[in-house]
Amino acid sequence: MTNGREQILGSIRKSLKRGPVTEARASELRAKLEAHRRNVIPQRAAGLDPAAQVELFIRMAEGVQASVARVKSAAEVPGAVADYLAEKNLPSKLVMTPDPRLDGMPWADRPLLEIRRGRAEDGDLTGITACGAGVAETGTLVLTSGPESPTRNNFLPDHHLVVMRRDQVVASYEDAFDRLRARSKETSGEWIPPRTVNFITGPSRTADIEQKIELGAHGPRRLHIILIDEA
Amino acid sequence: MRATSHAFKANAHEALVDATLQRALGVMKSGFQVRRAEAIAKLPEFEALREAGKAIKNHTLENLDFYLEAFEAKVAARGGQVHWCRTPAEARDKVLGICQRLGARTVTKGKSMIAEEIALNDFLEANQIVPVETDLGEYIIQLRHEPPSHIIAPAVHLVKEQVADTFRASHKQLDPARPLADARTLCDEARGVLRQKFLRADVGITGANFLIAETGSSVIVTNEGNGDLTQTLTKAHIVLASLEKVVPTLEDAATILRLLARSATGQEFSTYTTVSTGPRRPEDTDGPGEYHVVLLDNGRSAMLGTEFQDMLRCIRCAACLNHCPVYAAVGGHAYGWVYPGPMGSVLTPTLIGIEEAGHLPNASTFCGRCESVCPMKIPLPKMMRHWREREFEQKLSPAPYRAGLSLWAFLARRPALYHALTGIATRVLGAVGRRRGRFRTLPLASGWTNVRDMPAPEGRSFQSLWAERQRGAQR
Numbered sequence: 150m151t152n153g154r155e156q157i158l159g160s161i162r163k164s165l166k167r168g169p170v171t172e173a174r175a176s177e178l179r180a181k182l183e184a185h186r187r188n189v190i191p192q193r194a195a196g197l198d199p200a201a202q203v204e205l206f207i208r209m210a211e212g213v214q215a216s217v218a219r220v221k222s223a224a225e226v227p228g229a230v231a232d233y234l235a236e237k238n239l240p241s242k243l244v245m246t247p248d249p250r251l252d253g254m255p256w257a258d259r260p261l262l263e264i265r266r267g268r269a270e271d272g273d274l275t276g277i278t279a280c281g282a283g284v285a286e287t288g289t290l291v292l293t294s295g296p297e298s299p300t301r302n303n304f305l306p307d308h309h310l311v312v313m314r315r316d317q318v319v320a321s322y323e324d325a326f327d328r329l330r331a332r333s334k335e336t337s338g339e340w341i342p343p344r345t346v347n348f349i350t351g352p353s354r355t356a357d358i359e360q361k362i363e364l365g366a367h368g369p370r371r372l373h374i375i376l377i378d379e380a
Numbered sequence: 381m382r383a384t385s386h387a388f389k390a391n392a393h394e395a396l397v398d399a400t401l402q403r404a405l406g407v408m409k410s411g412f413q414v415r416r417a418e419a420i421a422k423l424p425e426f427e428a429l430r431e432a433g434k435a436i437k438n439h440t441l442e443n444l445d446f447y448l449e450a451f452e453a454k455v456a457a458r459g460g461q462v463h464w465c466r467t468p469a470e471a472r473d474k475v476l477g478i479c480q481r482l483g484a485r486t487v488t489k490g491k492s493m494i495a496e497e498i499a500l501n502d503f504l505e506a507n508q509i510v511p512v513e514t515d516l517g518e519y520i521i522q523l524r525h526e527p528p529s530h531i532i533a534p535a536v537h538l539v540k541e542q543v544a545d546t547f548r549a550s551h552k553q554l555d556p557a558r559p560l561a562d563a564r565t566l567c568d569e570a571r572g573v574l575r576q577k578f579l580r581a582d583v584g585i586t587g588a589n590f591l592i593a594e595t596g597s598s599v600i601v602t603n604e605g606n607g608d609l610t611q612t613l614t615k616a617h618i619v620l621a622s623l624e625k626v627v628p629t630l631e632d633a634a635t636i637l638r639l640l641a642r643s644a645t646g647q648e649f650s651t652y653t654t655v656s657t658g659p660r661r662p663e664d665t666d667g668p669g670e671y672h673v674v675l676l677d678n679g680r681s682a683m684l685g686t687e688f689q690d691m692l693r694c695i696r697c698a699a700c701l702n703h704c705p706v707y708a709a710v711g712g713h714a715y716g717w718v719y720p721g722p723m724g725s726v727l728t729p730t731l732i733g734i735e736e737a738g739h740l741p742n743a744s745t746f747c748g749r750c751e752s753v754c755p756m757k758i759p760l761p762k763m764m765r766h767w768r769e770r771e772f773e774q775k776l777s778p779a780p781y782r783a784g785l786s787l788w789a790f791l792a793r794r795p796a797l798y799h800a801l802t803g804i805a806t807r808v809l810g811a812v813g814r815r816r817g818r819f820r821t822l823p824l825a826s827g828w829t830n831v832r833d834m835p836a837p838e839g840r841s842f843q844s845l846w847a848e849r850q851r852g853a854q855r
Contacts, residue, residue: 153465153466154464157464157466157623157681161444161684164681164682165442165444165445165684165685170446174443174446175446178443178446179450181628182450182593182594182629185594185629186629188432188632191424191429193423209648287648287649289649294667295661296665300667301612301613303608304605305609321634322637323631323634326630341458341595342595342597343657344657344658344661345654345656345657346654347654348652348653348654348655349651349652350649350650350651351651353603353605354603356603357520358538358540358563358567359404359540360407360411360412360533360536361563365567366603367571367604367606
């Protein structure tokens with residue numbers, strides 16, 4: 150395969166009428182990667198103060214058929230979950246990612262909620278996860294994989310409940326990247342993205358049959374965001 | 381798939397008289413165009429983003445060798461592997477080798493145009509591996525043994541009754557009397573059937589919208605979530621991507637992502653944008669155990685430095701298809717290969733040869749809408765013209781056409797003679813056709829008059845009227 154590699158690189162250089170990039174040019178380009186400079190950032194969200202960004206985030210998420218419930222504190226999350234299940238007439242059963250951010254909530258207040266901590270399996274109707282950030286620009290959630298947050302939990306259950314705090318709302322995707330970079334450098338000293346970063350904008354959908362939009366293609370049919378208002 | 385691009389004229393003729401196809405295409409025209417226009421109207425920075433996106437791709441193409449090597453180094457650092465493949469055959473063998481080593485029997489697939497380009501499904505089937513398409517549109521056409529007719533809406537040529545018939549014929553395990561009247565029921569049925577396939581598959585294959593040199597990641601964009609289940613629940617994730625998918629940084633991908641969904645479906649952002657880096661980590665409880673990027677050249681490196689280099693900026697959004705009057709009239713299958721519409725008319729000849737695909741760059745009115753809606757500002761009509769020139773130079777166009785063009789060129793280079801002859805012709809045609817005002821038949825012009833009348837000239841040419849008016853204005 151080394152052969153194929155060298156031939157492809159050789160063909161690129163021949164077409165560009167030059168040899169391999171010079172060391173000077175290479176270090177310029179490496180610096181460019183290191184700097185990861187931002188390009189055009191829409192002012193829609195970047196031009197707003199944090200409170201207005203939260204409002205925009207909610208409006209955009211609802212615009213793509215996610216639902217949003219605002220609660221005052223983490224202590225109110227179990228109640229908001231129970232309300233959602235009751236409203237949708239769902240069994241009081243859910244699978245929860247083994248996430249310390251969720252563990253701290255007073256689930257014992259709602260003894261009727263039957264919670265399984267761990268990986269989602271086929272047949273799990275409702276799942277609850279935390280998230281890494283919310284992008285106001287398009288109402289997009291950012292979820293990262295890890296031992297406490299398996300990716301499949303974002304896709305297998307019919308109803309995906311996501312818990313987030315208002316200070317997790319950022320303006321742009323670029324802001325979310327920077328948070329990921331900062332977290333990675335804090336824990337490992339270098340920039341290694343999680344195996345999977347899911348940018349999720351509303352529940353799963355398709356328009357493959359006669360251009361008619363139907364929610365619930367292969368991923369969740371409903372996406373419900375529980376937003377904790379305390380910072 | 382066997383190309384039928386040489387038969388474009390016959391294909392197009394069949395498509396035009398296919399009432400069901402015309403009904404399906406009618407739905408398409410209104411949807412995509414309106415939604416795109418609405419989405420763009422909501423983003424004042426759209427034009428600035430187009431310029432930025434174009435600059436990112438141009439910069440990357442000028443330094444493509446550097447960015448591909450940087451990408452490869454990061455993939456390796458994260459425990460994945462890049463496989464450099466010059467030809468479709470090398471890419472197919474690479475995929476098969478990975479599947480066989482893992483003892484794979486079924487493979488789930490997210491939507492990938494590269495998989496279509498290398499005809500992967502037929503090859504896997506011939507080697508006793510069952511490929512399962514999981515994008516709803518791709519799944520439908522796989523069941524029907526058809527190629528996609530559109531690069532982002534592969535089953536856009538079908539109406540729901542045809543989908544219902546297909547499901548009834550294929551899902552024999554289900555009650556034959558079940559109702560399948562609407563899109564909702566059809567989606568639910570496919571969801572149920574495919575969920576079991578996701579859970580049982582051994583290997584997951586996806587395409588890539590971007591490869592990120594900065595991190596060694598691949599990025600896919602879907603609405604259904606099928607690509608995510610494909611790559612999360614299997615032993616290995618194989619990414620199929622062509623060279624030009626690489627961009628330097630996540631920031632660069634974000635800029636182009638802002639253009640992609642709006643140009644494609646008119647969404648502000650697709651439902652799922654997923655950044656994948658290497659295989660699962662030791663502490664993870666799910667994710668693929670292996671991560672492979674099958675990197676395909678297939679003639680792209682040779683496009684660099686030519687008049688077709690700009691085509692490598694294409695992000696496969698399908699805006700050019702959705703706004704093309706020719707595509708809207710004949711649909712995607714008439715083009716006879718993987719990539720239809722304006723982008724296909726430029727790309728297909730480079731991939732399968734101008735001898736096979738010569739009709740495609742001619743299947744354009746040069747109305748210019750494709751270029752005007754292209755988020756990456758690719759000069760598609762100009763490149764189709766380049767292909768027409770090459771076709772002419774290689775003497776591939778029909779002899780009468782070439783003779784006619786030579787005659788016209790001879791006259792056009794001699795303005796005095798040209799004006800004299802056209803002046804005579806307009807006066808003669810004007811006099812002969814005055815009574816009816818139009819011609820039903822004309823010698824040497826049956827291609828025109830077989831399907832419409834030729835209006836009779838009013839008696840004077842545009843140029844003589846123009847000259848007269850200029851004189852009048854000066855007075």
